[in-house]
Amino acid sequence: MEPNQYYQWEMELDDGTVRRQYGDDGRECTWKDLPLERIVRVSFLPRVPLLPPHHAIIDPAAGERFVRRFARGKLRQGGDGIRLREYVNCLVTTRYRLWSYHDGRVIVTRPDYDGGGRNG
Amino acid sequence: MAATVQIHEMTGSASGVNKTSTTVRFKSADNTSADTDHRIAIPDSGTTYSYTKMLRFYFASAPSVDIQNLRAYTDGSNNFGTGIGVQYAVTSAWTANVNTDISGTNLFTATSSSPIDLDKLNTGPHTSTGYKGDFLRLQMTVSTAAASGLLTAETLTFAYDET
Numbered sequence: 001m002e003p004n005q006y007y008q009w010e011m012e013l014d015d016g017t018v019r020r021q022y023g024d025d026g027r028e029c030t031w032k033d034l035p036l037e038r039i040v041r042v043s044f045l046p047r048v049p050l051l052p053p054h055h056a057i058i059d060p061a062a063g064e065r066f067v068r069r070f071a072r073g074k075l076r077q078g079g080d081g082i083r084l085r086e087y088v089n090c091l092v093t094t095r096y097r098l099w100s101y102h103d104g105r106v107i108v109t110r111p112d113y114d115g116g117g118r119n120g
Numbered sequence: 121m122a123a124t125v126q127i128h129e130m131t132g133s134a135s136g137v138n139k140t141s142t143t144v145r146f147k148s149a150d151n152t153s154a155d156t157d158h159r160i161a162i163p164d165s166g167t168t169y170s171y172t173k174m175l176r177f178y179f180a181s182a183p184s185v186d187i188q189n190l191r192a193y194t195d196g197s198n199n200f201g202t203g204i205g206v207q208y209a210v211t212s213a214w215t216a217n218v219n220t221d222i223s224g225t226n227l228f229t230a231t232s233s234s235p236i237d238l239d240k241l242n243t244g245p246h247t248s249t250g251y252k253g254d255f256l257r258l259q260m261t262v263s264t265a266a267a268s269g270l271l272t273a274e275t276l277t278f279a280y281d282e283t
Contacts (some may be wrong), residue, residue, distance in 0.1 A: 004122040028121060028184045029156040075127055081141040082127045115232060
């Protein structure tokens with residue numbers, strides 16, 4: 001299994017509707033057609049054992065909004081070739097970014113931070 | 121599923137060798153083999169230039185929505201040793217490999233905070249399968265100050281953002 005398959009996202013709307021990245025049939029879903037202002041929870045759920053889940057609660061009543069979700073892939077050369085070595089799911093809200101690494105680590109940054117430096 | 125993204129060493133405008141299971145080696149010959157044949161000679165004077173390497177992103181399977189923000193960077197430190205460098209240029213199209221000076225930019229000035237933009241010319245968002253973004257053209261330079269021997273590999277990181 002490649003690092004880009006270790007986690008999947010799940011999003012919940014204010015009416016309790018839940019959408020998960022991979023459906024029961026294994027097909028990938030999109031969040032692009034969801035009403036962004038009604039997303040109140042975003043989770044990154046492990047698809048392999050021993051990794052922790054990560055949950056973020058978004059509070060629209062306090063002016064917080066979901067902006068987007070994306071993933072950052074990084075390929076590096078090792079002894080076995082140029083392969084995907086790191087895959088980071090990122091939740092962007094109006095208040096922060098939550099970076100969920102494929103190995104279970106999480107970093108929270110300001111909403112306009114886009115990598116660079118040691119964590120680039 | 122999330123997209124399957126590879127780096128290919130290009131041999132033509134739309135053909136290349138998948139580098140998922142092998143490395144990229146600078147040589148004095150124009151081929152993609154990662155062997156120790158065709159080593160680069162240390163010159164008596166001036167600079168010796170390797171044959172160029174052309175690298176490009178390849179999507180073996182498509183993203184569910186799109187991929188953009190293609191880029192490449194080093195750790196900012198050239199550990200090849202005195203007298204040895206790597207220069208780069210970015211092109212929108214295939215250019216035949218040469219062993220003459222491409223007058224490029226020092227590769228090790230490209231870092232995670234100042235990466236090489238690889239979809240500046242062939243712009244994203246990128247969808248579907250196939251070759252995507254710009255060509256990264258690399259060339260090793262060897263001067264009289266270089267020491268002989270096999271070099272330890274340097275790491276180049278390729279990054280992308282997938283939606």
